[in-house]
Amino acid sequence: MEPNPRLVLSSFSMLLPTGAYLATKEYVSAAITGGCLVFSILHHGTKPMYPEVLLGDMVFANMCVLAATRTTLQWLPWSLSPYFAFLGYGLSVYHYGHSHSILAWDPDPSVATAWHASLHWVHSSLSAFSILMAGAVNV
Secondary structure (H helix, E strand, O other): OOOOHHHHHHHHHHHHHHHHHHHOOOHHHHHHHHHHHHHHHHHHHHOOOOHHHHHHHHHHHHHHHHHHHHHHHOOOOOOHHHHHHHHHHHHHHHHHHHHHOOHHHOOOHHHHHHHHHHHHHHHHHHHHHHHHHHHHHOO
16 A cells, blocks of 8 residues: 555545534534544555554544534434435445445455545535534524
């Protein structure tokens, strides 16, 4: 594995939920998604040199899911569709792909990279939408 400019670029999609959290004045969640942005860029730009960066990326990514869950709870039941799409896409692309060596785990790096980049964009877009909707509902 070597640094991947496509994944570094797709990591910038995490500016969407970070900006949405800032717009709704949820600064702790903005810091979490901002941390995920930084660690994702560092990981995809330096791999495999720093396993500590990968650990930080994984920790912040999981914290982002917790922040998304908190946001989802703020505008139930309307939030369930984007939240299940968020979870379903991640489970399909990452976990199902891992168990079958396809999608984000395809042996062809160009295929795997495209799926991984789509994971960044889809999750970031759904998160930003959900954050802004929760902010609109809770005004």
